[in-house]
Amino acid sequence: MAAKVERLKVNFKTLEEFKKFKEYGIQELSMFEDLEANMVDNDSESPFYGIYYGDKLVARMSLYQIDAKFDRYFYPPQNYLELWKLEVLPDYQSKGYGKLLVEFAKSFGLPIKTNPRVKSSGFWEKMNFKNVEYDMERDRGENPLVWYPEGVEAQH
Amino acid sequence: MAAKVERLKVNFKTLEEFKKFKEYGIQELSMFEDLEANMVDNDSESPFYGIYYGDKLVARMSLYQIDAKFDRYFYPPQNYLELWKLEVLPDYQSKGYGKLLVEFAKSFGLPIKTNPRVKSSGFWEKMNFKNVEYDMERDRGENPLVWYPEGVEAQH
Numbered sequence: 001m002a003a004k005v006e007r008l009k010v011n012f013k014t015l016e017e018f019k020k021f022k023e024y025g026i027q028e029l030s031m032f033e034d035l036e037a038n039m040v041d042n043d044s045e046s047p048f049y050g051i052y053y054g055d056k057l058v059a060r061m062s063l064y065q066i067d068a069k070f071d072r073y074f075y076p077p078q079n080y081l082e083l084w085k086l087e088v089l090p091d092y093q094s095k096g097y098g099k100l101l102v103e104f105a106k107s108f109g110l111p112i113k114t115n116p117r118v119k120s121s122g123f124w125e126k127m128n129f130k131n132v133e134y135d136m137e138r139d140r141g142e143n144p145l146v147w148y149p150e151g152v153e154a155q156h
Numbered sequence: 157m158a159a160k161v162e163r164l165k166v167n168f169k170t171l172e173e174f175k176k177f178k179e180y181g182i183q184e185l186s187m188f189e190d191l192e193a194n195m196v197d198n199d200s201e202s203p204f205y206g207i208y209y210g211d212k213l214v215a216r217m218s219l220y221q222i223d224a225k226f227d228r229y230f231y232p233p234q235n236y237l238e239l240w241k242l243e244v245l246p247d248y249q250s251k252g253y254g255k256l257l258v259e260f261a262k263s264f265g266l267p268i269k270t271n272p273r274v275k276s277s278g279f280w281e282k283m284n285f286k287n288v289e290y291d292m293e294r295d296r297g298e299n300p301l302v303w304y305p306e307g308v309e310a311q312h
Binding site: 023025026027029030047062064082084085117131132133134136137139140141142143 | 179181182183185186203218220238240241273287288289290292293295296297298299
């Protein structure tokens with residue numbers, strides 16, 4: 001069975017699957033509340049993409065497009081993707097699922113910024129992500145990593 | 157010996173002390189490079205505040221004032237403090253040092269936003285920090301906590 005990346009739907013089943021992931025926070029709680037209050041439709045599109053193994057969600061990430069006017073990372077300034085909550089469940093790690101998700105994100109052809117929460121620099125290096133030059137006002141203690149598509153470079 | 161909070165100076169001794177803290181990243185590396193390249197003066201002021209126990213730095217945090225025009229958290233919109241890298245070394249925890257740092261931050265009388273990296277919600281609750289209402293465009297998967305001084309409320 002070839003693994004494939006799919007956009008996750010907002011529904012109670014997806015939200016139940018999310019509970020298995022370590023990075024569970026107000027984003028998930030807010031999705032749950034919106035669904036309960038009928039503020040979003042069941043099965044509407046979420047910012048999450050994931051990989052199922054059979055019925056089970058085993059990897060996920062969130063992708064969100066930032067408008068060029070807010071771009072402080074890339075030159076020339078342009079729309080870019082912010083990637084967060086990339087996570088593969090422990091029993092499914094080292095099978096290439098993380099790589100598959102990141103390659104999916106790259107396939108949009110936009111620069112990507114992420115802000116990894118855990119020690120995972122080896123992974124991101126293999127994915128060809130680079131450190132930025134620290135800017136306190138912009139980065140505020142974070143350690144952003146970025147991916148430059150062909151023709152894009154760091155903003156100075 | 158009463159513990160007191162002091163503003164940390166940028167010098168090689170401070171940067172050596174920083175290596176004991178878990179949250180060490182490009183901010184510290186960039187301070188080190190700037191000092192080596194004489195781009196900042198030795199003993200210039202850093203955004204860090206800390207508590208010494210004798211000669212040893214045992215707790216620290218970074219504080220940075222965000223201009224009202226970027227405020228998306230508080231009403232009325234105003235200057236506020238972003239607090240990050242609050243950390244007490246393991247042997248010095250549960251002695252009130254974290255509380256002392258947060259009280260120091262509150263003493264400026266400005267609203268505070270932080271984005272705790274670790275499971276520490278009990279601590280922040282005791283410090284009277286509140287969850288925000290999640291806004292994907294603004295919060296991007298983060299779990300910000302805020303402190304409202306008298307007369308300040310959430311921005312809607």
